[in-house]
Amino acid sequence: MDTDSRPDAGGGVVAAVDIGGTKIAAALVDEAGTLFARTQRPTPATAGGETVLRTVLDLLDELAASPRWPGVRAVGVGSAGPVDTARGTVSPVNIPGWRDFPLVERISAHLAPARGRVVLAGDGIAIAAAEHRFGAARPYDNALCMVVSTGVGGGLILGGALHTGRTGNAGHIGHITVDLDGEPCPCGSRGCLEQLASGTAIARHALRSGWQPSSQDASAVAVAASARAGDPIALAAYDRAGRALAAGIAATATLVELDAVVIGGGVAQVGELLLGPLRRHLTTYAALPFAADLKIHRAHLGTDAGLVGAAAVAALT
Template sequence: MTAPPPHPAGPLFSAVDIGGTKIAGALVDSAGTLAHRVQLPTPARETGARVLAVVHRVLDHLAAAPRWGEVTAVGIGSAGPVDLVRGTVSPVNIPGWREFPLTAEVAAHPAVGTRRVALAGDGVAMAAAEHWRGAARGTDNALCLVVSTGVGAGLVLDGAVRPGPSGNAGHLGHITVDLDGEPCPCGSRGCLEGVASGTAIARRALAGGWRPAGDDRSARAVAADALAGHPVALAAFERAAQALAAGIAATAALVDLRRVVIGGGVATAGPVLFEPLARHLDRYAALPYVRGLDVRRAELGTDAGLIGAAALCR
C-alpha cells in the first residue's frame, strides 16, 4: 500500500471569516491550502453573545481536527469597522457587536490557549489573500473589494497590505457616493455600501417593482433576471456599478494604483456588473494616471477571507 503524502512543511494556521451572512473556519497550511472547512449562518439580528457562540462552535470544530496541535496562530477576518489597537469590532451589519472585544473573546476559547490571535477587517483579509495567491499577485499597488452583504476593501501599496493604524484603511463601503443619499447605519449617509451591496441591489430592485419567480429575493436572483434582460433588475445593477466606479476612481486618484480586484457574492453576477462598471470607470477615472485601470475578478471565491486570515498570521 502506498503511504499517504506527508503534510507540507511549515506552520499551520486556524482561520475564521466573520460576515453578516456566514461565519466560516478552516485550517490553512503554509501553501494556502484549506482543510477541515466549516461554515455556519450568522445570527446577525440576535444578541452579540449568540453571534459569539457561533464563532466558538466554529473553533470547537477546528479544535477537534487531528492536526490542531500543529496550529501556531489564529487569524480572524471580520466585517468592520475594526479597531486593531483595542482588538474590537463593530460590524455595521451585526448590530449586537459594537466595540465587541473579539480578539480577547477568541483568545479566551479553551482550545486557543497561548496561541497568537491576529485580527483584520474582512476587506484587508481579502486583499492579503488575493495578493498572496489570487488576482493581485505580482502587483505592488491594488485595491481589493468584497461586494457582498456589505462592501469591504483593502489596499496593497508598495508591495504590502496596508491596514492603517486602526485596521480600516481602504474601508471603501463607507465613503459617500451620493451626497443626498439615504442615511446609513454607520451614521453617515449616501454610503457606497448602501447603493452597491447585494442587500442594496435587491432592495432597489424590489422598490422598482421587480418580483422573483420564487421566494429568493437576494441579489443573486436579481442577477439571474438581469442576465435574462429584466429592465428593473438591469437598472439595479447599473446603479450599483455606477457607485462602485465612482468609489474606485476616487480611490485610484487618491493613492495612485493600477489594479482593482473585485470579489464577493455580487461579483458572481458577471457581465451585468462588470460591463456597466467598465463604462462608468471610463467616465469617472478621467485623469491620465488613473485611466485604463486593470479590473479583475477575484480568484479565490468564498475562500478568500479564510486564506487572508491565515496570510495575516504569516
C-alpha cells in the same frame, strides 16, 4: 465540516475565521493557502453579541476535531468592520449586537494558549492579503482589493505592502459617500457606497423599482437571474451598483494611484453582470490620465479569499 485525515506535515497551519453579515466561515489554512476542515454557519446577525460569538466559537471547536489542529500556531480572524486591531475589538455595521466587542480577548480565552496568538484584521484587509499573496493582485504593487457581498469592504496594497492604517480600517471603501443626497447608512453617514452596491442594496433597489421575484427569493442572486433573463429593472439594479462602484473606485485611484482593482465576494460571482457596467462607468469617473488605465479583475480565490487572507495576515504578524 469538510474533513481531512492527514495530520499536519510540518510548518504549522493557521486557524482562520471569516466573519460577514451573511455567513461565518472557518478553516485550517497551510502556508500555501490550501484550506482544510472548512466549515460555516449563517451569521445570526440580528441576535445578541453573545449569540454571534457562540457561533464563532462553535466553528473553532469544529476545527479542533481535525487531525491537523495540533499544528495550529495562530488564529487569524477577518471580520466585517469597522475593526480596531490595536484593541482587538469589532463593530461590524451589519452585526448590531457587536459594538466595541472584545473579540480577540474572547477567542483567546476560549482557546488553549498552545494555539498561539489571535490576530484580527478587517475583511477587506484579509482579502487584500490573500489576493496579493496568492491571487489576482500578485503582479501589482498598488491595488485595491474589494469584497462586494452583504456589505462592501476593501483593503489596499501600496508600494507592494499591505496598508492597514492605524486601527486596521484603511481601504474601507464601502463607507465613502458616493451620493451626497443618498439614504442614511447604519454607519451614521449617508449615501455610502455600501448603500448602493451591496447585495442587500441591489435587491432593495430592484424591489422598490417594481421588480417581481419569480419565487419567495428576493435576494441579489434572484435579481441576477432575472437580469440574465433580460428583465430591465433587474439589469438597471446591477447597472446602478456598477456605477456606484465605479465612482468609489475612481475616487480611491485618484487619491493613491492604483494599478489594479480586484473584486471578490458573493455579489461579484455574477461576473460581467456587475463588472461590465463597472468598467463602462469607470471611463466616466476615472477621468484623469493617471487613474484612467485601471485593470479590473475578479478575485482568483473566490469566496474563500477571506479565510486565506485571515490566515495570511496572522502568518505575517
